[in-house]
Amino acid sequence: MSILDTGAPGAAAVAEDSVARPRRTVDRLLAGNAWIVFAFLYLPILVLVVYSFNDNNRVGIWTEASLRWYGEMFGNARVMDALRTSILVAVLSTAVSTVLGTAAALSLERFRYKGQRAFDGLLYLPVIIPDITMAVMLLLFFVQAFDIILVLTGVGLSRGLGTITLAHIAFNISFVALVVRARLSGLDSSLEEAAADLYATRWQAFRRVTLPLIAPGVAGGALLALTLSLDDVVIAEFVSGAGSTTLPVYVFGALRRGVTPLINAVSVLMLAGSILLVLASLAISRRRSGEA
Amino acid sequence: MANEPATVEALEPPDLDGKPPQHVAVAGLEHDAEKAESRRGFLIGLPSYVYLVLFFALPLAIVVVYSFATRSASGLTVLGDWNLRSYGRLTDDLVLLITWRSFWIATVTTVICLVIAYPFAYYIATRAPRVRALLLVLVMIPFWSNFLVRTYAWRLLLSTDGPFVRILEFIGFSDVRLLFTPTAVTLGLVYGYLPFMILPLYASLERLDHSLVEAARDLYASGWEAFRRVTWPLSRPGVIAGSILVFIPSFGAYVTPEILGGTGTTMLGSYIQRQFVGTASDWPFGSALSVTILFVMMIAATFYFRSGGKDL
Numbered sequence: 001m002s003i004l005d006t007g008a009p010g011a012a013a014v015a016e017d018s019v020a021r022p023r024r025t026v027d028r029l030l031a032g033n034a035w036i037v038f039a040f041l042y043l044p045i046l047v048l049v050v051y052s053f054n055d056n057n058r059v060g061i062w063t064e065a066s067l068r069w070y071g072e073m074f075g076n077a078r079v080m081d082a083l084r085t086s087i088l089v090a091v092l093s094t095a096v097s098t099v100l101g102t103a104a105a106l107s108l109e110r111f112r113y114k115g116q117r118a119f120d121g122l123l124y125l126p127v128i129i130p131d132i133t134m135a136v137m138l139l140l141f142f143v144q145a146f147d148i149i150l151v152l153t154g155v156g157l158s159r160g161l162g163t164i165t166l167a168h169i170a171f172n173i174s175f176v177a178l179v180v181r182a183r184l185s186g187l188d189s190s191l192e193e194a195a196a197d198l199y200a201t202r203w204q205a206f207r208r209v210t211l212p213l214i215a216p217g218v219a220g221g222a223l224l225a226l227t228l229s230l231d232d233v234v235i236a237e238f239v240s241g242a243g244s245t246t247l248p249v250y251v252f253g254a255l256r257r258g259v260t261p262l263i264n265a266v267s268v269l270m271l272a273g274s275i276l277l278v279l280a281s282l283a284i285s286r287r288r289s290g291e292a
Numbered sequence: 293m294a295n296e297p298a299t300v301e302a303l304e305p306p307d308l309d310g311k312p313p314q315h316v317a318v319a320g321l322e323h324d325a326e327k328a329e330s331r332r333g334f335l336i337g338l339p340s341y342v343y344l345v346l347f348f349a350l351p352l353a354i355v356v357v358y359s360f361a362t363r364s365a366s367g368l369t370v371l372g373d374w375n376l377r378s379y380g381r382l383t384d385d386l387v388l389l390i391t392w393r394s395f396w397i398a399t400v401t402t403v404i405c406l407v408i409a410y411p412f413a414y415y416i417a418t419r420a421p422r423v424r425a426l427l428l429v430l431v432m433i434p435f436w437s438n439f440l441v442r443t444y445a446w447r448l449l450l451s452t453d454g455p456f457v458r459i460l461e462f463i464g465f466s467d468v469r470l471l472f473t474p475t476a477v478t479l480g481l482v483y484g485y486l487p488f489m490i491l492p493l494y495a496s497l498e499r500l501d502h503s504l505v506e507a508a509r510d511l512y513a514s515g516w517e518a519f520r521r522v523t524w525p526l527s528r529p530g531v532i533a534g535s536i537l538v539f540i541p542s543f544g545a546y547v548t549p550e551i552l553g554g555t556g557t558t559m560l561g562s563y564i565q566r567q568f569v570g571t572a573s574d575w576p577f578g579s580a581l582s583v584t585i586l587f588v589m590m591i592a593a594t595f596y597f598r599s600g601g602k603d604l
Contacts, residue, residue: 026515029411030411030412030414030415030418031415033408033411033412033415034411034412034415034416034427037408037409037412037486038430040408040483040486041430041431041434041483041486042434044442044445044446044448044449044483045434045437045442045445047445047448047449047455048441048444048445048448051448058453059448059451059453060448060451060452060453060454061453100339100340100343101340103336103337103339103340104337104340104341106336106337107333107334107336107337107340108337110333111329111330111332111333111334111336111337112330112333113330113331113333113334114330114334115334119337119341122341122344122345122348122349123340123344125348126344126348128540128589128590128593129586129589130540130541130544130561130585130586130589131541131544131546131561132544132546132560132561132564132565132582132585133355133544133582133583133585133586133589135565136355136564136568136578136579136582137348137351137352137354137355137582138347138351139568140351140354140355140358140575140579141347141350141351141354144354166347167347169343169347170343170344170347170348173340173343173344174344177340202332227436230438231438231439231440233439233440233547234546234547234561238565238568248438248440251440251441251444252440252547252550252551255444255447255550255551256550259447259448259451263444264448267438267441267444267445268441270438270440270441271437271438271441273438274436274437274438274441275433275437277436278432278433278435278436278437279433281436282429282432
C-alpha cells in the first residue's frame with residue numbers, strides 16, 4: 001500500500017476507490033447477516049421468557065401477564081426437590097473437581113515423570129467423549145459396582161444424588177484441568193523458582209506465588225464445572241434413581257409427557273442461573289486478560 | 293532428604309571414565325533431587341489419576357465387556373457367553389436407517405452452521421478490538437446458557453399454536469406442521485451448536501493476516517478470487533475444527549431429537565438410550581452401539597487435533 005502511495009498517488013486513489021466500493025456493499029451484507037444471527041440466537045430465549053409470564057393454562061394462548069407459574073413453581077415440592085439436588089450436586093462436584101483438576105493441571109504442567117502422557121490422554125478423554133457414551137458407561141459401572149457391593153457386604157445401594165455427583169466429578173476434573181492448564185502454560189515459572197531461591201518451602205511457594213497467579217484460571221474452571229453440572233441432562237438421567245433427580249432431568253422427563261406452563265417458569269429459572277454463571281466467568285476472564 | 297544417598301555415592305570410588313568424585317556427587321545430588329521432584333509431581337496428580345481410572349477407564353472397560361455379552365430372554369444381561377452378536381446387529385436395516393439418518397441430519401446441520409457462521413465470524417473478526425470483544429460476549433451468553441432450555445424454546449416456537457406456524461398460516465399456508473419433523477430437529481441442532489462453529493472460525497479468521505488479502509487485491513484479484521484463493525485456504529483449520537465440533541455432538545444427539553423430533557426422527561443417541569430403559573432393553577447391544585459411536589468420535593477427534601484445534 002505504502003509503495004503505491006509514494007509511487008503513483010493518482011493510481012493508488014483510483015485503485016482504492018474501485019476496491020472500496022464492493023467492499024462497502026459486502027460489509028453491509030455482513031452486518032445484516034450478523035444482526036440476523038444475533039436475532040436467531042436471542043429471540044427464542046426472549047419468547048420463552050415472555051411465555052413464562054403467561055397466565056393461561058395452555059402454553060400457546062396468551063391471556064394476561066402474571067407471576068402465577070412462578071408461584072406454582074416455588075410451591076411445587078418435586079421441582080424444589082430437584083432444584084435442591086441440582087444445586088447440591090453442582091456444588092459438591094465443583095468443589096471436588098476444582099481441587100483434583102487443579103492438582104492434575106499442576107502435575108502435568110510443572111513436572112516431568114513417567115506415564116505422564118498416558119495421564120494426559122486419560123484426562124482429555126472425558127472432554128471429547130459423547131455424552132451418551134459416558135452416560136452408558138457410568139450406568140453399567142454403577143449397576144455392576146452395586147451388585148458386587150451387595151454380594152460382598154450385603155449393603156444395597158441405589159442410584160441418586162451420590163452417583164450423579166460422582167459422575168459429574170468424573171467429567172468436571174478434565175474441564176477444570178483444561179482451563180487451569182491454559183492459565184499455567186502462559187505463566188512464567190521463574191517467579192516460583194525465585195520463591196524457592198528465597199527459601200520458601202514448596203507449600204509456601206505454592207500458597208503465596210503459584211496459587212494467586214493461577215487463581216483466575218481456577219475460578220474460571222470452577223464456574224465452568226458449575227455450569228456443566230447444571231447443564232447436564234443425559235448423564236444425570238442415566239445415573240439417577242427413582243428417588244432423586246436433578247432439575248434438568250425433571251424438566252426433560254416432564255417434556256416427554258408434554259408442555260406445561262410450569263415448565264416455562266422452571267426453564268426461565270434455569271436460564272437465569274446459567275446466564276449469571278456466564279457473566280461471572282466473563283468478568284473473571286476479562287480481569288485475567290486485563291492483568292496480562 | 294535427597295542429601296543422604298548422594299553423600300553415600302560420593303564416598304564410593306570414582307567411575308572408570310575418570311570423572312572427578314566431586315562431579316559425581318553433584319550429579320548424584322541433582323539426579324536424586326530430580327527423582328524426588330518427579331515423584332512429587334506424580335503424587336500431586338495421583339488422586340485425579342486414581343479417580344479417572346476408577347470412574348472413567350473402568351466404566352469404559354465395562355461397556356466394552358458388556359458389548360460382547362448376551363441378552364437373556366428375560367432382558368437381563370448374561371456375562372459369560374461372550375460373542376460378537378451385538379456387533380453383528382449393527383448392520384440390521386433399522387440400525388443402518390437410524391445411522392444414515394443421524395449422519396444425514398448431522399451433515400445438513402454442519403453445512404447450515406458453516407454457511408451462517410462463516411460470514412458472521414468474518415464480520416466479528418474484522419471489527420475494532422472493543423466491538424469485537426463485545427460481540428464475542430454476545431455469542432458466549434447463549435452458548436453457555438442451559439442447552440436443554442434453549443432446545444425447549446424451539447418447541448414453543450414451532451408448536452401448532454406457536455408464532456412460526458401462525459405466521460405461516462397468516463401468509464396463506466394451511467395445515468403447517470413443523471414440530472416433530474426432521475426439519476425441527478435440524479433447526480434445533482443448528483441453534484444448539486452454532487457457537488461451536490462460530491468460535492473456531494473466528495479464531496482462525498482473527499489470526500488471518502489481512503495484508504495478504506490486500507496483496508491479492510493489489511495483484512488484480514477480484515474480491516471473490518481473493519477470498520477463494522487467500523482467505524478461504526487460510527481459514528481452513530477453523531472450518532475443519534468447527535465442522536467436527538458441530539458434527540460430533542449432532543451425530544450422537546439425544547436431547548434435541550427427543551424434544552423436537554417424533555417417531556420418524558430417532559437418531560443414534562435416542563436409539564442407544566432406548567436400549568437401556570424398559571422391557572425391550574438390550575444392554576449388550578446398547579453397549580456395542582456406544583462403543584461404535586465412541587470409535588467414530590475418536591477418529592473425528594484425531595482429525596480435529598491434526599487440523600490444529602486444541603480446545604475452546
